[in-house]
Amino acid sequence: xxxxxxxxxxxxxxxxxxxxxxxxxxxxxxxxxxxxxxxxxxxxxxxxxxxxxxxxxxxxxxxxxxxxxxxxxxxxxxxxxxxxxxxxxxxxxxxxxxxxxxxxxxxxxxxxxxxxxxxxxxxxxxxxxxxxxxxxxxxxxxxxxxxxxxxxxxxxxxxxxxxxxxxxxxxxxxxxxxxxxxxxxxxxxxxxxxxxxxxxxxxxxxxxxxxxxxxxxxxxxxxxxxxxxxxxxxxxxxxxxxxxxxxxxxxxxxxxx
Numbered sequence: 391x392x393x394x395x396x397x398x399x400x401x402x403x404x405x406x407x408x409x410x411x412x413x414x415x416x417x418x419x420x421x422x423x424x425x426x427x428x429x430x431x432x433x434x435x436x437x438x439x440x441x442x443x444x445x446x447x448x449x450x451x452x453x454x455x456x457x458x459x460x461x462x463x464x465x466x467x468x469x470x471x472x473x474x475x476x477x478x479x480x481x482x483x484x485x486x487x488x489x490x491x492x493x494x495x496x497x498x499x500x501x502x503x504x505x506x507x508x509x510x511x512x513x514x515x516x517x518x519x520x521x522x523x524x525x526x527x528x529x530x531x532x533x534x535x536x537x538x539x540x541x542x543x544x545x546x547x548x549x550x551x552x553x554x555x556x557x558x559x560x561x562x563x564x565x566x567x568x569x570x571x572x573x574x575x576x577x578x579x580x581x582x583x584x585x586x587x588x589x590x591x592x593x594x595x596x597x598x599x600x601x602x603x604x605x606x607x608x609x610x611x612x613x614x615x616x617x618x619x620x621x622x623x624x625x626x627x628x629x630x631x632x633x634x635x636x637x638x639x640x641x642x643x644x645x646x647x
Contacts, residue, residue, distance in 0.1 A: 394627025396421030400473035401464055403451060403508070406433045408529050408577035412618030415583040417475075418442055420622055423468045427451075427460060443468075447474050451478065454502055470515035473625045476505045476526040476549075481541035483586050489541055495519040501545030502552060513560065522565035524623040526553055529614065532575050534638055538587070550636055557634035566633035568624050573640025574602055575612040606644035 395417070405414040406428035413532045417443040418424045426438040431448025438446035444469040450456050465504030481497045509524060510610050516522025530536065532550045550569055557567035574580055581595075601608055620639045623629055638644055 391628060393420045393471070393622060393623075395624075395625065398472040399425070399464065399468040399470065400470045400475065400625065401425045401427070401460065401508075401512070402429055402475040402477065404477040404479060405470040405475075406430065406437050407612060409572060409575060409617050409621075410475070411437060412442070412531045412614035413475055413477070413527070413621040414618075414622040415441065416615070416622035417625060418444055418475070420626070422473065422625075425460070425464050425467065425471070431511035434579060435566070451504050451508070455598065457504070457511055460508070460544060461511045471647045472516065472519075472521065473523040474508060474525070476508060476622065478504070480529070480539070481545065483538050484540050485538055488508045493541060495543040497545040499546060501542075502548050505549060506552065509556065516565045517560060520564035522560075522563075523629075524553070524556070524567040525621060525624050526550075526569045527621075528569040528636065530571050530638065530640050530644055532569065532571055533580070533638070534645055537538055539583075552634060554634050561633050564630075566624075566630065567634045568629075568634070569638055570617070570621055571638045571640065571644075572617055573612060573638065573643040574606060574615065575617050575639075577614060577616060580611070592607045606640070606645065610641065612639065612641055630640070 398416045400422045402408040402414040405426045414424050414426050424444040426434045427447040428434045428448050430449050434446030434448055446462045451461050463573035465479050529542055529546045531539050535543050553567050584598045585595050588595045617639050
């Protein structure tokens with residue numbers, strides 16, 4: 391299937407590893423021109439060098455001028471962004487009773503406020519040309535709370551509400567807004583979470599991973615490229631009638647429809 395995004399310019403936030411990198415690779419494979427970004431410029435440039443048409447940018451999107459810098463580099467390299475993939479590292483694993491007020495504020499800043507800055511800068515071009523894609527990498531905690539990922543769940547659920555309202559406002563301008571919810575995908579972050587659970591329980595990491603897999607109907611963790619393929623579709627011309635949706639890529643793990 392031709393996804394219809396050849397020549398489109400895509401910004402993929404936090405795309406030097408994990409789900410962001412898988413999404414950047416999938417978009418590049420479909421002909422998009424990709425901005426790879428991360429806090430370490432050398433890593434971003436290395437990842438970009440392995441893609442057909444890509445530029446790597448070192449930027450801290452939590453810094454006051456981070457979003458502006460990213461947009462300036464994008465325009466200079468490829469022109470305004472047609473596709474914006476919102477992504478970033480999640481807060482530390484914790485239960486609600488274990489979090490304090492400062493880190494709750496930090497979670498909202500990193501998972502909602504920083505995303506709003508990027509969206510505000512990217513939307514004018516998308517609305518003017520009457521085509522655009524905004525996709526956020528979320529979490530299964532948005533639809534079914536995960537007890538020891540309270541900070542991530544709170545921040546990403548707030549982001550989901552923001553995106554749902556945004557989708558309604560810009561749909562008439564040809565801009566779609568969606569969230570993609572990963573389950574247990576075999577990334578470094580998931581491995582770190584499994585390691586933390588192993589340390590807390592006294593089990594080995596392998597035992598924690600095996601136990602987690604049994605709770606997934608497909609009986610395995612997903613692969614990053616499987617997630618990337620779904621992300622690329624949601625950013626494509628072919629997905630033009632999907633907006634305001636939270637799409638799960640979780641092997642059937644979520645207990646809700």
